[in-house]
Amino acid sequence: MKLELIIVDDSALWLSLAEKLAKSHPLVRSVLTFEDSYDAWVHIQLAKPQVVMADIEMPGMNGFSFLEMFGNRMPFISSSTKQEFEVIARELGCVDFISKPFTKSELHNSIDLVYNRIYGRKVSA
Template structure:
């Protein structure tokens, strides 16, 4: 399912850049642009809007005041050159707050938050992950485990080469804990449905041995209890 979005910004070049970024992400569908908050208000009445890319400093009405005025607020990613409005932006439950100039990497990271927390994302059982400049749609059933590697995470897959992605293991843990993924070590999250064997200090997934950390022993015991392995 597509996420219908609009861009609200009084700078034509900023709109152009965001249009280009949006065009690279299959799940996003741009349904309109607005040069100020009043035009944006009209758009929200004419179109179904799931996500707004919203500038803050605009003529007549700021992006923050515009968002406050909406009764049913779409998901919002603030796009601005001004760092000082970040706290107020997050108080309005914005998904993210991006400082200009906006690179595609930073843009994708913000959009990924929307995809990860969107209900259709969960229902369809996939992750959107970026690796080596490419965007991958990965079925959860194909994932064996995640391994933290410094500032990156290695995604180990069935019958495919692993992916190295810029990600936090803690974010994955929060998003996937209800879908059969269990953190058993500070560096590992495993797909419990793919476990072949359990030991005292390690488990086996296909031909991989994954260690169990002392701090995650309770997770491991609960895993054994639930799955009767």
């Protein structure tokens, strides 16, 4: 089974990088990206994706808002340039937090954690 991932980030650069790195993970089936948090909010309500990766610092709805609304219904990976946001994001229920700039390995490890959370088993190497 492979994952459907939504990525929300107001930075086109980070959005593009995260999409490219996520698509290279062998357990990711599809990646859909949103620069606008409100468009993502609507899509998440309608499509109910398996996993969401959201930047914390966005105009409009920020990553904390997403966690408060959807964190108990689906796994989240939170990201930010500010490491101090990790504690709050984890308290709100994110599965993993990755600091920007992140590497392919760091994002892949986060995806592995989410996969384990959803399917209850570790990813085999």
